[in-house]
Amino acid sequence: MRKAALHNLGCKVNAYETEAMQELLEKSGYQIVPFDEEADVYIINTCSVTNTADRKSRQMLSRARKQSPESVIVAAGCYVQAQADAGKRDENIDIIIGNNKKKELIPILDAYFADKEKKKRSEVIDINHTREYEPLSLTRTAEHTRAYLKVQDGCNQFCTYCIIPYTRGRARSRELADVMQEVRALAANGYQEVVLTGIHLSSYGLDGPEQGKGSLLSLIRSVHEVEGIRRIRLGSLEPRIITAEFAHSLAEMPKVCPHFHLSLQSGCDATLRRMNRRYSSEEYKEKCSILRKYFTEPALTTDIIVGFPGETKEEFETSKRFVDKIHFYETHIFKYSRRQGTRAAVMEGQVSETEKARRSRLMIEMGKRKQTAYEEKWIGKKVDVLFEELVEENGEWTAEGHTREYLRIAVPCCKGEEHLWLNQIKEIEIGKKSQIIH
Numbered sequence: 001m002r003k004a005a006l007h008n009l010g011c012k013v014n015a016y017e018t019e020a021m022q023e024l025l026e027k028s029g030y031q032i033v034p035f036d037e038e039a040d041v042y043i044i045n046t047c048s049v050t051n052t053a054d055r056k057s058r059q060m061l062s063r064a065r066k067q068s069p070e071s072v073i074v075a076a077g078c079y080v081q082a083q084a085d086a087g088k089r090d091e092n093i094d095i096i097i098g099n100n101k102k103k104e105l106i107p108i109l110d111a112y113f114a115d116k117e118k119k120k121r122s123e124v125i126d127i128n129h130t131r132e133y134e135p136l137s138l139t140r141t142a143e144h145t146r147a148y149l150k151v152q153d154g155c156n157q158f159c160t161y162c163i164i165p166y167t168r169g170r171a172r173s174r175e176l177a178d179v180m181q182e183v184r185a186l187a188a189n190g191y192q193e194v195v196l197t198g199i200h201l202s203s204y205g206l207d208g209p210e211q212g213k214g215s216l217l218s219l220i221r222s223v224h225e226v227e228g229i230r231r232i233r234l235g236s237l238e239p240r241i242i243t244a245e246f247a248h249s250l251a252e253m254p255k256v257c258p259h260f261h262l263s264l265q266s267g268c269d270a271t272l273r274r275m276n277r278r279y280s281s282e283e284y285k286e287k288c289s290i291l292r293k294y295f296t297e298p299a300l301t302t303d304i305i306v307g308f309p310g311e312t313k314e315e316f317e318t319s320k321r322f323v324d325k326i327h328f329y330e331t332h333i334f335k336y337s338r339r340q341g342t343r344a345a346v347m348e349g350q351v352s353e354t355e356k357a358r359r360s361r362l363m364i365e366m367g368k369r370k371q372t373a374y375e376e377k378w379i380g381k382k383v384d385v386l387f388e389e390l391v392e393e394n395g396e397w398t399a400e401g402h403t404r405e406y407l408r409i410a411v412p413c414c415k416g417e418e419h420l421w422l423n424q425i426k427e428i429e430i431g432k433k434s435q436i437i438h
């Protein structure tokens with residue numbers, strides 16, 4: 001029996017694909033071993049969202065080669081999709097598998113092993129001209145309570161700082177019937193929470209009116225009907241998808257978690273225009289109000305880029321003031337990363353790393369204050385927690401899990417009580433013995 005080891009870099013979509021590739025390997029007789037153990041095949045699902053991600057992808061490939069010089073090293077995903085030629089020159093790589101080709105992992109490996117000369121293989125398509133959604137699936141995930149479900153791929157937005165549309169291609173949706181089959185299989189395997197995810201989830205169903213695709217809302221409605229699924233969480237959403245009708249429909253579905261990640265990127269309209277983001281700060285604020293109208297204390301989280309080319313001190317202050325007014329639960333702050341191949345990389349007014357660090361620090365500090373303020377609203381409230389793990393610290397055991405708003409909660413318990421807590425949804429009162437942790 002051949003041994004295989006996998007390592008994932010990047011987003012939840014990549015993580016899903018890595019797990020799906022693992023299931024393909026297991027089904028065809030491979031034994032899966034940890035990455036630091038000896039294996040016949042090492043698969044790295046690479047990321048290319050920033051220059052750092054590229055570097056980390058190369059580092060993992062060279063680590064695998066150093067660790068096991070005779071083994072087969074497979075580089076899959078966005079880094080080799082974007083830089084296939086560099087991949088071909090990289091001696092740490094034996095097989096290159098671009099996006100939309102991961103479903104063919106087993107026949108590609110079989111062909112390589114059958115080839116006496118072990119010639120390097122490169123399986124990369126022109127991702128920008130495919131309309132095919134790559135049908136991968138899985139029946140279980142590394143996490144035992146929450147399953148991330150890929151339902152969409154590609155993006156048509158072309159934000160000026162982002163390389164993803166060039167590595168993932170145009171927006172493509174998974175057939176509804178496929179999604180439903182997977183959700184039922186996961187429910188049958190005991191998963192109570194699914195997270196619908198994609199490269200641009202809000203584009204689900206927009207790639208043509210063909211039968212069987214529908215819209216993101218109709219997809220959520222279908223998943224909502226599956227017995228055994230008790231929570232539906234949504235991946236990152238495009239602000240424009242939030243309308244009163246959309247929010248009202250979601251609020252009528254009790255399994256939908258009131259936790260919305262709406263990527264803002266900047267609170268300054270001039271910066272948003274240079275980013276090619278298709279909404280103004282006023283429109284964004286309106287979307288948050290809509291969610292707060294239909295949900296009680298929804299958890300609003302977001303991403304913010306600081307130091308985008310041309311972002312003056314005044315523009316940064318405008319952005320910061322706006323973010324302050326929205327009262328997010330969580331803000332993920334990113335210092336602008338100049339990404340070769342994007343329009344922003346050649347824009348004037350590149351901001352110094354020192355200044356980016358200063359702006360990032362200020363946004364992070366404000367974000368922490370807002371997070372505490374949001375959490376304090378829940379003290380004394382009764383909430384449902386889906387418990388995910390038992391944790392021991394200094395001899396003290398706690399059962400830990402998340403609320404529907406994605407607050408992480410710890411409740412004292414005893415060693416060996418996995419059967420009482422894991423994958424159980426329990427109502428607890430926050431602050432009474434239980435506490436919010438990070």
Ligand code: SF4
Pocket residue numbers: 155156157158159162163164165199200
């Ligand atoms: S929406 Fe913008 S940031 Fe997100 S994947 Fe598409 S181009 Fe990139």
